[in-house]
Amino acid sequence: MIPTTTPLRRFAMQAMTLVLLALVSLAAPAQVRAWVDRDRIAMGETVTLNIETTAATVSEPDYAPLLTDFFLSGHTSRREFVRSGGRNMARTLYAVALRPRRDGVVTVPPLYVGSQRTQPIMLTVAPSAAPSSSRAGADVFIESEADDDDPYVQQSVGWVVRLYSATPLVSGQLDQAPPDGASLQRVGDDAQYQRDLGGRRYSVVERRFLLVPERSGPLVIPPAHFEGRGAGGFFDDLLGNRGGALAADAAPRSLQVRPVPPNAPQPWLPLQNLQLRYQSTPQELRAGTAATLVVEAVADGATAAQMPELQLPTIDGAQVFAEPVQADERFVDGRPRVKLTRRFSVVPARAGSARLGGMEMTWWDVRAGAERTASLPQLNWNVLPAPAGGAATATAPTPVPSASTSIVGNAAPAQSVIDFGGANRIWILAALLFAALWLFTLVWGLHRGDTRAGAVRAEPLPSDAPPAAGTDLKRLIDRGDFGDVADALCAMARPPVRDLDALRGRLDDATQREAIDALQRARWGGGNAVAARELLRRAFAGGPRWRAVAAEATPPLPPLYPRARPEKRG
Incomplete structure (x- = not known):
């Protein structure tokens, strides 16, 4: 039996909610x-x-x-x-x-x-664009386009589907089937806007996808399809017709996928553009003191999963500690763009000179069909002696001016709506806090009384089901962090294993064990991240294949106490 809520409890809960919201509005700017x-x-x-x-x-x-x-x-x-x-x-x-x-x-x-x-x-x-479709003027039609008609293998291609409707839509569904020989994944939310075409005003729904070819040769993309119903006019409503059925199909499209060039650099990284820069650098280094250095990479035509890790070259006489990479992914000019930011803490071990060699990242320019190298200049410091007392501190980084300015999603500095002065604010916060504690005690007492009255609380049943595989694992391999991929694979074992070494011993397939080795090298040993993802994708397409669990082994030591023998009677 589930206990009913009394009016006194409802009042107490509502009052406590209002007090807590008031506290939040005062505490959070x-x-x-x-x-x-x-x-x-x-x-x-x-x-x-x-x-x-x-x-x-x-x-x-x-x-x-x-x-x-x-x-x-x-x-x-x-x-x-x-x-x-x-x-x-x-x-x-x-x-x-x-x-x-x-x-x-x-x-x-x-x-x-x-x-x-x-x-x-x-x-x-x-400037105003001319109608890009011969079907402009129809009540509803679909356009599909790629940002590159002849991409390379494993190149990230932006695929955009636009639904044009000159009549208001009551309901409908827009579908884009994936092609054979490529992965297709929806990116972001739909964009909706208005456009004038052929003398008519259209409402446009723009849906973006990430297309990654997996093999060279012709790539046929199935046409997008729409089915829905439009809003009827006055006479349609009068006659009982709530709107006519609408349907549209995009024109068939095909891409010519180019193979990886024989002289291409490894790891294979096809991009439109790549820029590296120091977002901030330490003004000085001091022995035993941590200083912060921030590196930024902006890749046009790739996702975060396709980018190699940002790693600083070795600094003689200093330790470098890297924080996790922060990724900002967007869809710009019909294709993906990612900005990677990583913070490094540099701790010199001794005074003297320190030099950071310039970071380099080799990539393939898909527009020019040539190898490119993005690099950062080397940095030199004169490391100061350790401060007296040996207490480690952090050196504030010096911002490096950027050539470009962010134009989307800028947040204004935090401001407080209500400005209470000194002592008054302290008394108001204290009064609200005591009121919240009093209401919390009241609700707790009411809840305790209902519990003693015999309310039964249902407990969730433990689940032994393995984590979702298949599509979820493939998506994680394609775009997830290598650490998340390792955790997911370890969790799929029954019982779960602690690390990849234990997982490797449980796998029965040699290809899957080889994929685990490639994952380890890409994660820790500077291996080829793109090749590791491709090997993982092929090896685990059908899920892990486990070895048969061996029977329980005989304990190596005899039991501490001998087993009791049954007494003989008669």
């Missing part, structure tokens, strides 16, 4: 940020401007500065309560559709949301 769903559009298209604020007192953004360069439409807003960073907070999201009045580089100006202000956003507007 409000933040506001703005971003657009696309940073490059064509003249006549719309782009969605999103504004998010965590302020307790919400006021609608002031859209007046936008009217100079944009036409505005489609204002929406929603408010929700979320849990982030271990705290509950209220979040409000505003969205508005912007249609530029001119082409070129247009700035979305800063907007005020109450007392807070968003950051400016740069938007590139291309």
Whole structure:
């Protein structure tokens, strides 16, 4: 029997929720940020401007500065309560559709949301595009395109499917089947905007995919398909017809996949562009003191899973400790782009001179069909003696100016909505805290009384089912971190094993054991990460193949006490 909630308990829970939200709004400073769903559009298209604020007192953004360069439409807003960073907070999201009045580089100006202000956003507007489909003018049609029609094997290709609809859609489903000989994975959320084609206004749904060819030769991509229903007009509603059926298919497309060139560098890394830079460098080094150095790599035409790890060259007389890589993946100009950032702590062991050799990363330029090398300059320091007392400290890094500026998703500095002064704030926080503790005690007492009354609590049953394999494992091998791949494989064993060495001993297939060795080399020994992923993908396509479990061995020592013998009677 499940106990019913009493009115007193409901009141106590609601009051405690309000008090906790008040505490959160006082303790956590409000933040506001703005971003657009696309940073490059064509003249006549719309782009969605999103504004998010965590302020307790919400006021609608002031859209007046936008009217100079944009036409505005489609204002929406929603408010929700979320849990982030271990705290509950209220979040409000505003969205508005912007249609530029001119082409070129247009700035979305800063907007005020109450007392807070968003950051400016740069938007590139291309001249009006001509209708790219012969079916422009139809009620609904589909376009599909790749960012490269003749890619290389294992090159990341951006595949975009656009659904055009001149009539409002009530329901529908857009499908894109994967081709044979390549992996196809959906990337990000759908982008929705307006576009003028053939004298008609279309609503466009743009869906992005990541296409990775696995073998050379012709690659036929199945056409995308749409089925749905459109909204009916006045006479349709009068006659009982709620909208006509709509269907569309994209035109068939094929790509010509090129093989890996015989003179290509290894590991094989086909890209559109690659840039390396020091995001920050330590101003000085001191023996026994940790200094921070941050390296950034921006790859155009790849995902984080395809990139080799960022590793610093060896520094004589110093230890280097690397933090996990931070990856920021986006879809720009119809193809993937990733920014990798990694922080290193450099700890010199002695005073004197220290030199960091320039980091290098070799890649293949798919547009020029040539080998390229991205590199960083070497750094030299004069290491100072250890401070008196030998206490290790951290040296603040010196920011390195960047040639490019981030234009999407800039967050404004944190600001507080309500500014209480000194002692008053302390007393208010203390009063709210005591009120919250009192309400918590009240609810706990009520809950304890209901428990004594005989409420039965259901306990979840333990599960012995193995973790999901197949598609999940393939996706993890394609895009996951090598550490996550190792953890997933170890968890698939029954019983689970602690490390890859134990897993290797449990596998019965030689190819799978070889794939585990390649994974170990790529993870720790500087092996070929791309080749390791390919070997793992082939070896574990059908799941792990385990050895038969041996019978329980006889214990090497006799039992401490002899077994009792049955007594003889008679």
